[in-house]
Amino acid sequence: MKARAKYQTWIRIRKLLIFLVISVILLIVTLLPINLYLRVLSGFLSLPFIYIAFLLSYSVYQFATFGGNYQSKIHDLIVAKVIWDGEGKILDIGTGNGSLIIKLAKTFPNSVLTGIDYWGENWEYSKAQCQQNAEIEGVNERIHFLKASASELPFNDDEFDIVVSCLTFHEVKDRRDKTEVIKEALRVLKPGGVFVFLDLFMDENIFGDEKELINNIKKHGISELNSSKLAEEIKLPKLLLGKKVLGNAMIFDGRK
Ligand SMILES: C[S@@+](CC[C@H](N)C(=O)[O-])C[C@H]1O[C@@H](n2cnc3c(N)ncnc32)[C@H](O)[C@@H]1O
Structure with missing residues (x-):
């Protein structure tokens, strides 16, 4: 089987x-x-x-896939926002078990991809599972998985054509100011490159005032920034819209 x-x-x-x-x-x-x-x-x-x-x-x-499959649908939404010719390098920050990066690898067959994650003990994800998943999905030769923290990415400035991240910035414990983690993600993106970040950006306790956050990011060499509430992009079951689940989730996408 x-x-x-x-x-x-x-x-x-x-x-x-x-x-x-x-x-x-x-x-x-x-x-x-x-x-x-x-x-x-x-x-x-x-x-x-x-x-x-x-x-x-x-x-x-x-x-889960056996239920509403919303995790996969949300990853599809991120992939759909990557408007690109598909030639170059993609980075996924906080790749988990590799679900989003594997979708990107399948969508852009000429791309070379890197998935980084801290894979801490309190999560049930691992680098080994990422590699196994990529192999099963037939994209392992183009994806490199690496253990690293989103707060200090082991890459040069302007290295990637595309940078994505899903529900990870708020989890980064080694940076109190989460705007710094977002700036670190943008540092490794090429000028003109596309970013798509989904996170609980409306949670003031984590990211501070939303308008201030957007202004701060805009100041960081961004040529285009769109923001939208996740709930406006995809119809979610009511209980998932609670503040403790995805009620504070937003998507920031644009170009450096
Ligand atoms: C909610 S999960 C999201 C996983 C994946 N992005 C997805 O959408 O399926 C949060 C992820 O953030 C990762 N993470 C937590 N702290 C991190 C850090 N400092 N650097 C990189 N990844 C981190 C966790 O290991 C976990 O995989």
């Missing part, structure tokens, strides 16, 4: 399991023949855990 690529969703299964297990334990306590006060307390305490476990499970279902 032909092996299938494993992309995983953006929801960590470990995290989901923790909330599920705590919910079940608290619910079991409510059924035990113990002090009524403790049983009621346990019942109340279980409510937020049940809600989060439900939200995480629902998100897994909607993001």
Whole structure:
């Protein structure tokens, strides 16, 4: 049987399991023949855990290929924004299990691609899985996967024709100011090159004021910058539009 690529969703299964297990334990306590006060307390305490476990499970279902397939659809949206002749180099920052970069490799058969990721222990992605996925999809010869941090890219200025990134800048822990991480991504893009960044840019706690963020990026040698809310670009199920899921997601695309 032909092996299938494993992309995983953006929801960590470990995290989901923790909330599920705590919910079940608290619910079991409510059924035990113990002090009524403790049983009621346990019942109340279980409510937020049940809600989060439900939200995480629902998100897994909607993001996965066996459900709504929204993760793949969102990557398709990013690929569609790459208006390009296809000759040259692409960089994907925070490549995860390689889903987006593999789509780009298939769309642009003459391109040479690099996917970087920190692949920290708290994520369920790995370089080995990226390489295996690329091999299964028949594009491994053109994609190079590299462990590096988005905060300090191991590339020269103006090296890539295309730079993309999906839901990664907000995760970068080794730079407090996330605008600096965006500037680092733009540093390695050639003048005239195309960038497409999707992230939780509307979350003020992470990226600060949205207008200020856009002005800051514009000052960084950008000739064109378009911004749009993800929810305006693709119809998403209502629960995915919560602030804790994709409610703050925006796409910045343009040219250096
Ligand atoms: C929500 S996942 C998105 C993965 C992938 N872009 C996708 O759309 O499927 C966030 C990714 O950011 C990566 N990441 C976290 N900190 C990073 C850093 N400092 N440098 C590069 N990647 C990082 C994680 O390993 C993870 O793969």
